[in-house]
Amino acid sequence: MARTTACPFLSPQRPVRAPGFRPDGTDRLGHVERQHRDEEVRPPDGTGSGAPPARRPWVVGVSGASGTPYAAAVLRALLAAGESVDLVVSRAARLTLLDETGISFRDAHWRDDLRDWLARGADGKPGTFGSSAGVVLDGVRHWAAGDLAAGPSSGSYPAKGMLIVPASTASVAGVSLGLSKDLLQRAASVTLKEGRPLVVAVRETPLSGQTLKALVALDEAGAVVLPASPAFYSGATHIQDLVDFVAGRILDAAGVPHTLYRRWEGELGGSRGGGTT
Numbered sequence: 001m002a003r004t005t006a007c008p009f010l011s012p013q014r015p016v017r018a019p020g021f022r023p024d025g026t027d028r029l030g031h032v033e034r035q036h037r038d039e040e041v042r043p044p045d046g047t048g049s050g051a052p053p054a055r056r057p058w059v060v061g062v063s064g065a066s067g068t069p070y071a072a073a074v075l076r077a078l079l080a081a082g083e084s085v086d087l088v089v090s091r092a093a094r095l096t097l098l099d100e101t102g103i104s105f106r107d108a109h110w111r112d113d114l115r116d117w118l119a120r121g122a123d124g125k126p127g128t129f130g131s132s133a134g135v136v137l138d139g140v141r142h143w144a145a146g147d148l149a150a151g152p153s154s155g156s157y158p159a160k161g162m163l164i165v166p167a168s169t170a171s172v173a174g175v176s177l178g179l180s181k182d183l184l185q186r187a188a189s190v191t192l193k194e195g196r197p198l199v200v201a202v203r204e205t206p207l208s209g210q211t212l213k214a215l216v217a218l219d220e221a222g223a224v225v226l227p228a229s230p231a232f233y234s235g236a237t238h239i240q241d242l243v244d245f246v247a248g249r250i251l252d253a254a255g256v257p258h259t260l261y262r263r264w265e266g267e268l269g270g271s272r273g274g275g276t277t
Ligand SMILES: Cc1cc2nc3c(=O)[nH]c(=O)nc-3n(C[C@H](O)[C@H](O)[C@H](O)COP(=O)(O)O)c2cc1C
Pocket: 062, 063, 064, 065, 066, 067, 090, 091, 092, 093, 095, 096, 099, 167, 168, 169, 170, 171, 172, 203, 204
């Protein structure tokens, strides 16, 4: 049964924030997500009288591991927390998204497809998080996975850090080697070289020795390796609760406030509303 959950970012009353901008103020045509010619260009550091602070997004990389509901939960929570997001969906992730939700994610129609995705629950059914028309995406900018000239491919692009959710073993291997075979992997390498937070929510089981070595390399390089591994102590009653637990731990690692799961409070059985007696 679909669960209806209140979600602050879905409110149409939410104030509209200025969309993304290029730090150098240039306009690079030929990319559907870059059609901002009629939008105000702000200085990159937010200086000037009354200028709003510069946009500093979290880069969210969705790779082709199973677990697109984890990505949706992270995206909803980031937007609810007032964070900006730069979204990169790998080619393989389009297959998992299609398989897990029925959504064909198209670069040219990413807003429509993302709205549809974020309104769906972990079971892939529409309506769990309200109507897709109510999903507010002002804080989101999308970059095509093959666009190696995109903003997040440079360390000078102002980003807070990057969350790879879910992370395939292929992306784990690629990032650990600095392969940069697509924008997702390049943005992750940039995040590491700039010393920014990188959270890698790997989803695979069992894990080969090869992948374990790559995960150790990522840990040593400064990433947080966060297996998409839900816990059962916070009182989950629905698949969405398990998804939200993992999404909440990802946001914990990034230092973004949220209310996605019930935290452990030191009392056995606390999530069932009582002690152990
Ligand atoms: C339906 C489906 C589910 C998959 N699930 C996983 C998975 O859970 N973990 C994983 O590492 N790869 C999984 N894969 C394989 C990856 O998609 C594949 O390795 C791909 O090359 C990853 O590319 P990317 O890292 O560029 O997204 C899955 C593929 C499909 C089609």
